[in-house]
Amino acid sequence: MVELDVNGVCFSHGSTEILKGITFSVGNGEVVGILGENGSGKTTLLRCINDEYRPSHGSVIVSGFSHECLGDVLDKEDSVDVRRFSVSDRAKILATVEQSSHQSFPFTVMETVRMGRYSRTGIFDEDSDDELDLICSVMEDVGILEFADRSVNELSGGEWRRVMIAQALAQEPEVLLLDEPTLHLDISHQFDLMDLCREIARKRDVLIVVVTHDLQLAARYCDKVVVMRRGEIVSLGPAREAITESMIRDVFHMDSRVSYDETIDGVNILLIGRSRPS
Amino acid sequence: MQRDVHSAEEAKYLDRRRRRRGVTIALLLLVAVIAMFFVCISLGSTRIPVHDVWEALMGRADWGTDWIVNDFRAPRVVGAAMVGAALSLGGMAMQALFKNPMASPSVLGISSGASFGAAFYLAYGTSVVVSGLGTVFCAFGMAMMTMILVYGLAYRRVGGVQTTMLLLAGMAVSALFSGLTSTVEFFSDEETVTAIVFWMLGSFDGCGWSDVWMMMVPIIAGSVLIMINLRELNLMTAGESKARALGVNVRNVRLMLLVGSSLLVAASVSICGVISFVGLIIPHIFRSLIGPDHRKLAPVCLLGGALFLMLVDTFARCAMPPYELPVGVVTSIIGAPFFLWILRSRKTEIWRG
Numbered sequence: 303m304v305e306l307d308v309n310g311v312c313f314s315h316g317s318t319e320i321l322k323g324i325t326f327s328v329g330n331g332e333v334v335g336i337l338g339e340n341g342s343g344k345t346t347l348l349r350c351i352n353d354e355y356r357p358s359h360g361s362v363i364v365s366g367f368s369h370e371c372l373g374d375v376l377d378k379e380d381s382v383d384v385r386r387f388s389v390s391d392r393a394k395i396l397a398t399v400e401q402s403s404h405q406s407f408p409f410t411v412m413e414t415v416r417m418g419r420y421s422r423t424g425i426f427d428e429d430s431d432d433e434l435d436l437i438c439s440v441m442e443d444v445g446i447l448e449f450a451d452r453s454v455n456e457l458s459g460g461e462w463r464r465v466m467i468a469q470a471l472a473q474e475p476e477v478l479l480l481d482e483p484t485l486h487l488d489i490s491h492q493f494d495l496m497d498l499c500r501e502i503a504r505k506r507d508v509l510i511v512v513v514t515h516d517l518q519l520a521a522r523y524c525d526k527v528v529v530m531r532r533g534e535i536v537s538l539g540p541a542r543e544a545i546t547e548s549m550i551r552d553v554f555h556m557d558s559r560v561s562y563d564e565t566i567d568g569v570n571i572l573l574i575g576r577s578r579p580s
Numbered sequence: 581m582q583r584d585v586h587s588a589e590e591a592k593y594l595d596r597r598r599r600r601r602g603v604t605i606a607l608l609l610l611v612a613v614i615a616m617f618f619v620c621i622s623l624g625s626t627r628i629p630v631h632d633v634w635e636a637l638m639g640r641a642d643w644g645t646d647w648i649v650n651d652f653r654a655p656r657v658v659g660a661a662m663v664g665a666a667l668s669l670g671g672m673a674m675q676a677l678f679k680n681p682m683a684s685p686s687v688l689g690i691s692s693g694a695s696f697g698a699a700f701y702l703a704y705g706t707s708v709v710v711s712g713l714g715t716v717f718c719a720f721g722m723a724m725m726t727m728i729l730v731y732g733l734a735y736r737r738v739g740g741v742q743t744t745m746l747l748l749a750g751m752a753v754s755a756l757f758s759g760l761t762s763t764v765e766f767f768s769d770e771e772t773v774t775a776i777v778f779w780m781l782g783s784f785d786g787c788g789w790s791d792v793w794m795m796m797v798p799i800i801a802g803s804v805l806i807m808i809n810l811r812e813l814n815l816m817t818a819g820e821s822k823a824r825a826l827g828v829n830v831r832n833v834r835l836m837l838l839v840g841s842s843l844l845v846a847a848s849v850s851i852c853g854v855i856s857f858v859g860l861i862i863p864h865i866f867r868s869l870i871g872p873d874h875r876k877l878a879p880v881c882l883l884g885g886a887l888f889l890m891l892v893d894t895f896a897r898c899a900m901p902p903y904e905l906p907v908g909v910v911t912s913i914i915g916a917p918f919f920l921w922i923l924r925s926r927k928t929e930i931w932r933g
Contacts, residue, residue, distance in 0.1 A: 354821060393827030400822070406679060407817045407872035412595050417815050421827030425811055425875075434595065438588035448584050450591040451598075473826070 303366040304330045304395075304476040304509050307381075310360035311350050313343075320346045322533040323360065328511070328526060330366070330476070333496075333503050335524035335541065336513045339554060343533040344513040345401065348479050351511065352398045353384045361385075367395050367476050393421035397475035399466050401482045408453040411465050415441055418472030437472060443498060444468040445491075459486035467495070471502070478502070480512045484519060496523040517554070521545050521569040529553055542569055551577050602876030605869065609883035613661065616887060620660075620894040621653040625901055651788070657890055659787040659795075660907070663848040664858055664889025666799045668881045670841035670848075671859025673806045676813045676874065677837050678743065684859040687747060688730050689754035690723050690842055694849035696757040696764070697722025699776045703768045715779065716791055716850045720798075722757075723846030729753055731838070743820065746838075782853040782908025784893050791851050798847040805840030806878065809833050813874040855889070855908045861919040862888055 307327040313320050320343045328334045336344045349355040351362050365381030384392065397418070405414065415437050416428065423433060441447040444464045449457070454465060463486055470478060480499070484492040500523055503510045514520055520527055520541060527544045529537040531553050537544045542562075550558045550571070557577045563570035585591045621633045628636070628645055635641045636649035674683040686692075701718035733749040734742055761780075765773050806813075812833040815823040824830045848855070862885045863877070870876050889907070892914060896905040 352825065354825070389824060389829050390827040393825065396825075398825050403819065403822060405818055406681075407676070407867075409814070409817075409872050410595075410598070412591060413814070413871075413873055414818075417818065417826060420811060420815055428811070429599070434592045435588070438591050441591070442588065447588065447591060448586070450585040451594040469826075 307363040311357040312359040332525045333510045335520040335527040338530035342530040390421040397470035397473040398479040412450045418469035477509045655789045660889045660893040661886035664885040665882045666844040667859040668862035668885025670844035672863040688750040692754040692757035693726025694719040694723040699761045719850040727842040779853045781906035782855040795847040798843040802840040802843030805836045810874040857915045
């Protein structure tokens with residue numbers, strides 16, 4: 303039962319304070335959306351969670367992760383600060399899909415997905431049958447099996463994105479961090495991807511944290527949302543409660559109608575237009 | 581070559597086929613290297629039949645043949661093979677590490693440092709060290725000092741060695757040592773200048789067993805440092821932060837790769853002077869043949885580089901008797917058109933920046 307606790311995380315670039323004491327905690331099987339405008343600190347928060355950035359204050363604690371295949375140091379402990387994981391242990395627990403990434407070498411899609419297996423395999427069992435099966439099933443889940451043998455240089459932006467997601471899934475993480483995963487995807491693939499996320503979260507008990515500025519998608523697919531503005535949390539809770547007309551006006555400066563719609567069994571957001579400052 | 585995959589079985593089959601292809605090419609190259617070893621020894625101003633080469637290597641030939649084979653040609657061919665292997669493996673590692681198709685083992689300024697060491701010795705150092713090996717010693721020593729200097733400059737308390745900083749420091753240090761070498765040349769007499777220029781053109785002339793044995797150590801050490809990090813090299817091509825997120829200990833791996841390739845270049849330059857282009861073209865050629873997976877690419881580069889330089893050196897030796905062309909010149913003259921031909925004839929993308 304993996305759980306992620308973010309405790310008063312602060313982060314600054316030089317003299318600019320980007321995160322001002324972010325605190326929330328989320329648990330396994332959930333899809334959590336981090337919402338906010340450009341520059342609100344969403345991506346920075348994600349990088350503090352995956353230990354790419356070191357917060358100046360506060361900590362990020364992961365607890366209840368499975369100890370199988372982890373190194374010896376953390377053997378008995380149940381909650382661990384992300385900073386204390388070894389690089390390879392962290393890769394087994396946390397996987398991140400960055401907003402943009404680039405590969406100039408013509409690796410095949412399958413070779414690229416296999417890279418996700420690095421922390422879990424040695425040089426000799428990397429090509430075993432079990433491994434190949436796992437890689438193929440991940441590619442099938444994400445819908446990229448078709449171009450398994452293609453060079454990644456020849457993929458479109460959306461296809462490459464799905465390859466990166468497959469690579470992250472191949473890590474078999476317990477926490478999956480996605481930075482704008484639906485960017486560059488066409489609408490049907492956006493929905494496919496979010497369906498997949500929800501399925502993974504439920505089936506494999508994975509905690510998924512999605513940074514997005516897409517309100518519709520967040521309302522539709524996230525169990526919980528964390529809404530940020532200028533490095534602070536302004537709203538936090540189940541998507542149905544946190545996404546409100548006043549929140550959208552305050553944070554996104556948009557007038558809207560938020561209503562329950564039974565066709566989709568969820569919140570429907572009708573964006574009316576730019577809100578006038580009152 | 582590329583086609584759509586319809587089932588997991590097919591994906592696995594294609595993946596295995598790619599891997600088999602790598603193994604096949606490696607085996608073919610191995611056979612070619614062994615065969616060409618004998619052929620290269622047999623060719624030259626005095627033709628020696630391959631059978632006699634074998635006899636001589638086994639120590640069963642007459643005095644004259646034994647002398648030519650064992651004292652002259654064999655160490656030279658072995659030296660060329662070693663340097664070819666070292667330069668192409670080093671180039672492969674640098675291209676992956678810097679994610680740059682133009683990276684070659686010389687980007688860190690090590691060749692320039694070594695050249696300065698050699699030039700300095702040729703100008704002022706006569707009889708300081710054991711004669712004959714003096715240039716090798718000085719070149720290697722300066723190469724190592726350059727390496728430490730460049731890393732020192734690129735090192736930051738926070739974050740360790742910065743990759744961009746490393747490239748820039750390498751370029752600056754390289755310029756510095758080129759300048760120093762020119763200064764040495766400027767103050768030297770004509771004979772010394774000629775010696776320096778010839779050394780810098782690159783040649784295996786006079787490469788003996790002592791050079792080969794001495795440089796075997798850094799070359800093996802450097803190759804091992806790279807060969808134990810082949811999977812990591814694959815991941816490093818995706819960028820350092822990605823590699824770290826996937827579980828690579830980037831700091832250690834980067835250090836091992838840098839020290840490894842530096843050792844390879846330092847040893848190569850010390851044996852035969854500056855041979856450009858091998859570290860650049862050999863990895864490119866084989867990457868276009870078998871793909872960028874370093875687990876397959878490294879053995880193939882090692883053998884391919886050895887084969888290439890062995891052949892080129894033999895060509896340099898035999899092409900215009902009684903003169904011997906500098907091998908560095910020949911690698912460029914043969915290598916460049918060959919490289920361009922490969923680049924243009926391949927349909928698949930070799931590189932996209």
